[in-house]
Structures are given as C-alpha cells and as structure tokens.
Amino acid sequence: MDASMEEQIATMPVPEKTKEQLRASIEGKAITGDQFSTITAAVITEYERTRIEACEAVGIVAAQSIGEPGTQMTMRTFHYAGVAEINVTLGLPRLIEIMDARKEPSTPTMTIYLRPEFRGNRDRAREVSWQIEAAPLHEFADITTDMENMQVVVQLIIAQCEKRKITPATIMENSPKKIRERRHYRDFEHEIDEAKALIRFFPKDIESYQNLFQLADHVRNVIVQGINDIVRVVVRKEGEEYVLYTEGSNLKDVFEVEGVDISRTRSNNISETADILGIEAARNAIIHEALSTLNEQGIHVDVRHLMLVADMMCMDGEVKQIGRHGIAGEKESVLSRAAFEVTVNHLLDAAIANEVDELNGVTENIIVGQPIQLGTGDVKLIAKPRLRV
Amino acid sequence: MSTINVLDHVMVPEHKIMSEEDVQALFSRYHLTSDQLPKIFHDDPAAKAIKAKIGDVIRIVRFSQTAGIAESYRLVIKRPKK
Numbered sequence: 001m002d003a004s005m006e007e008q009i010a011t012m013p014v015p016e017k018t019k020e021q022l023r024a025s026i027e028g029k030a031i032t033g034d035q036f037s038t039i040t041a042a043v044i045t046e047y048e049r050t051r052i053e054a055c056e057a058v059g060i061v062a063a064q065s066i067g068e069p070g071t072q073m074t075m076r077t078f079h080y081a082g083v084a085e086i087n088v089t090l091g092l093p094r095l096i097e098i099m100d101a102r103k104e105p106s107t108p109t110m111t112i113y114l115r116p117e118f119r120g121n122r123d124r125a126r127e128v129s130w131q132i133e134a135a136p137l138h139e140f141a142d143i144t145t146d147m148e149n150m151q152v153v154v155q156l157i158i159a160q161c162e163k164r165k166i167t168p169a170t171i172m173e174n175s176p177k178k179i180r181e182r183r184h185y186r187d188f189e190h191e192i193d194e195a196k197a198l199i200r201f202f203p204k205d206i207e208s209y210q211n212l213f214q215l216a217d218h219v220r221n222v223i224v225q226g227i228n229d230i231v232r233v234v235v236r237k238e239g240e241e242y243v244l245y246t247e248g249s250n251l252k253d254v255f256e257v258e259g260v261d262i263s264r265t266r267s268n269n270i271s272e273t274a275d276i277l278g279i280e281a282a283r284n285a286i287i288h289e290a291l292s293t294l295n296e297q298g299i300h301v302d303v304r305h306l307m308l309v310a311d312m313m314c315m316d317g318e319v320k321q322i323g324r325h326g327i328a329g330e331k332e333s334v335l336s337r338a339a340f341e342v343t344v345n346h347l348l349d350a351a352i353a354n355e356v357d358e359l360n361g362v363t364e365n366i367i368v369g370q371p372i373q374l375g376t377g378d379v380k381l382i383a384k385p386r387l388r389v
Numbered sequence: 390m391s392t393i394n395v396l397d398h399v400m401v402p403e404h405k406i407m408s409e410e411d412v413q414a415l416f417s418r419y420h421l422t423s424d425q426l427p428k429i430f431h432d433d434p435a436a437k438a439i440k441a442k443i444g445d446v447i448r449i450v451r452f453s454q455t456a457g458i459a460e461s462y463r464l465v466i467k468r469p470k471k
Binding site for chain 2: 015017018019034064178255262263264266273275276277280281284285286303314315316317318
C-alpha cells in the first residue's frame with residue numbers, strides 16, 4: 001500500500017470504520033493500481049447499498065426491532081447481576097424505566113473507577129470507598145441514652161475511627177453540626193470531651209422523654225462520613241484494577257472525592273448524567289443502558305435502533321420520555337396527538353386555540369385518507385413533456 | 390465548585406463551536422434552517438465548558454459503534470422556564 005492509495009482511502013465517501021477495515025484487509029498485500037480502484041469502487045457500491053433509503057420509515061422499523069425481542073424478556077427480575085450483593089433492576093422493568101426517562105431509577109447504582117495510585121491495591125481502593133459510603137455515627141461509637149440525667153452519651157471507638165481513616169476530633173466537631181444542617185433537628189445542646197473522645201447531647205426540653213428519644217435517634221443515624229445518597233459500596237477486582245460499585249448514586253459528590261477517576265466513573269441514573277455531564281453524555285448513557293439491559297437477557301438488537309431512540313429522546317436538549325409527556329405528546333399535529341391518547345381533550349383544546357394541522361405526518365394523513373409521505377408516497381413526480389423541435 | 394472538566398469524561402464526545410462560515414456551509418449542504426437542528430441548552434455542562442452562547446451551533450464529533458466517527462450538530466438555546 002503506497003501513499004496515494006492511503007490518500008484515496010482517506011477521501012472515500014464511506015464511514016471511518018469502513019476505511020479502517022479496508023486498510024486492515026489490504027495491509028501487506030501486493031495490490032496493483034487497477035485492483036485497488038476495483039476494490040474501492042466495490043466498497044463504495046456495497047456501502048451505498050447498506051445505507052437506509054430516503055423516505056424509509058426507520059421509526060417503525062426500530063419500534064418493531066426492539067418490541068418483538070422485548071416480548072421475550074423476563075417480566076420481573078431483580079437480579080444480583082454483575083456484582084454479588086448489589087441489587088440492580090434488569091429486564092423489562094429496567095427497559096421501561098429508561099424509555100420513560102424517570103428522574104430516579106428504582107435501583108440507582110454507580111460504577112466508580114479509581115486513579116492509578118488507588119486502583120492496583122485493595123486497601124487503597126477500600127480507603128476511597130470509606131470516603132464514599134455513608135456511615136452513620138453508631139458505626140463509630142457506643143451510644144447510650146442516659147434517662148436518669150436526660151442525655152445521650154456518645155463514646156467514640158478509636159479503633160473503628162482509625163480503621164475508617166477519620167479522626168475522632170472531626171467526628172466530634174461535625175456530628176452536632178450535621179444533625180442541625182442535614183437532619184434539620186435543632187432542639188439540643190452538646191458538650192465535647194476531647195480527652196475521653198466523648199460527646200454528650202442534651203435535649204432542650206429536659207422534661208420530655210419523647211424529645212430525648214428523638215434526639216437519640218438523630219444522633220445514632222447522622223451521617224458523619226461519606227456521601228448521603230450512597231448506602232453501600234462494594235470493592236471488586238475487575239481484570240487488573242479494583243472498581244467500586246455502589247448502591248445509590250450521586251455523581252456530583254463522588255467526583256469531588258480524592259482518588260476517583262472522573263473520566264470513567266458513571267451512573268445508571270440517566271437524568272443525573274444529563275444534569276452533570278450534559279445531554280450528549282445522557283444520549284450515550286441511554287444507548288449503553290438499553291443495550292446492556294437487552295444483551296443481559298440474551299437479546300441482540302442492532303445498536304442503530306437504540307441510537308435512533310436515544311437521538312429522539314435527547315433531541316430538544318433535555319431527556320424526554322417516549323410517551324404522553326414526551327415525544328408522542330408534544331407532536332406538532334393535533335390529529336396525531338388525538339390518535340394517541342385522550343382524543344377529546346386534544347381536539348377540544350385545538351379547537352379553542354384555533355390550531356391548524358398541516359397534515360405533514362403519517363397518522364394525520366391516514367386519518368383524512370390521503371397518501372402518506374413515506375416511501376414512494378413522498379415522491380412527487382412531475383412529467384415534463386419533451387418539446388418537439 | 391470543583392474544577393472538573395466534563396469534556397474529559399469518556400461519555401462526553403468532543404464539542405466545538407462552529408464558525409459562521411461553517412454553519413452556512415452546513416445549512417446549504419443539507420438545506421436546513423437553524424430551528425431544524427437538535428438543541429442543546431445554554432446551561433448544559435458541556436456547552437458551558439466550551440463557553441457557547443445562545444444561537445451558536447456546536448459540532449459534536451461522536452464515537453459511533455457503527456460508523457467509527459459520526460458528526461452531529463446542536464443549536465444552543467435558552468433553557469425554557471418550567
């Protein structure tokens with residue numbers, strides 16, 4: 001392969017991947033100029049043949065191609081898939097969740113990759129996981145409710161603090177603050193005994209046992225280390241590196257934790273991905289999530305159908321569901337919307353607003369009994385009689 | 390706020406603001422008007438990262454599983470109020 005061939009390949013009107021494959025297949029073979037032009041011509045014709053034709057109803061094809069294999073999916077599955085111990089919704093419920101563009105998936109999880117300094121060693125990976133997993137105060141301390149003196153006594157366990165790499169001083173300083181800020185409970189006083197690693201909490205109303213127990217509850221459960229939404233973290237070795245899997249998702253806060261590889265960490269919460277990483281990332285997330293949900297069930301749908309769905313969902317700059325509040329419900333045409341759901345309301349509103357239907361789509365043209373603008377129906381032929389000279 | 394750059398993330402493809410001439414060339418090539426393009430909000434993290442203004446057209450070079458590399462375009466619009 002010489003430079004001129006390389007140049008010709010680079011300017012061919014075919015996708016980058018086809019060019020790569022062509023380069024790989026003729027690499028190291030003695031090919032004459034004539035043979036080369038035959039090959040490139042054949043590649044271009046073959047590529048043109050695989051392209052979808054203009055006016056083809058790709059949406060219908062995509063719907064059918066996802067829908068039919070979808071009937072083979074398990075109705076309800078709550079697998080402990082991929083990672084032992086972490087519960088992830090899969091199968092049909094998950095697919096519906098993706099297409100509905102729910103704000104919060106029923107089982108949010110994250111896959112957290114680590115920076116090179118942390119990924120090779122289980123203990124270092126565990127250190128990062130301590131910073132992420134939400135840990136309530138009772139994991140670090142013995143908490144007793146002293147009813148005689150109306151107080152809650154927190155005796156920190158130094159060994160536990162050391163194990164989870166947090167100093168008793170930080171806990172003592174933070175926990176009263178966090179009860180006020182995060183749990184919005186303010187009716188108490190506290191006293192810190194630095195030397196004994198002891199905190200005492202007193203309810204404001206020293207007569208009320210109810211308040212004492214309420215306070216004890218807040219003290220037990222206040223999150224002193226980690227990120228609030230992330231309930232559990234599992235460290236797992238994947239190939240050469242350690243990866244963290246979480247139950248609960250919070251991309252924004254996890255990105256700020258030291259040791260997290262920001263460029264690869266992802267969440268299965270699509271709407272969160274859209275907020276933090278943008279609409280294009282959300283599009284990729286939809287494709288990735290839908291494809292892996294289908295593949296996990298042993299169903300192989302061509303990725304182009306899912307790409308179309310993801311493109312439609314992300315068209316307007318935000319993730320829209322496929323359904324009445326999204327793509328189907330916001331169509332331009334009144335008749336098309338009326339054919340989908342709540343017919344009378346749509347027609348009534350359209351009549352009040354004096355809406356005009358341009359009859360551009362398929363549904364509305366079928367309703368009025370006209371040829372649809374698809375396939376051969378979209379072509380307008382004009383015969384020009386040849387002028388006799 | 391931290392200083393994370395969303396463009397470094399593997400799920401975020403390359404975003405670039407197109408020049409006026411490129412936009413015109415694109416529109417005449419596909420016989421388009423700007424409102425026919427897909428949209429991106431002005432406060433989208435990726436749009437903010439490249440400092441795009443309302444009315445700009447962004448060229449997005451995606452990695453594609455079928456084509457290898459695929460180009461796409463989005464018009465920057467103001468996020469509508471709820």
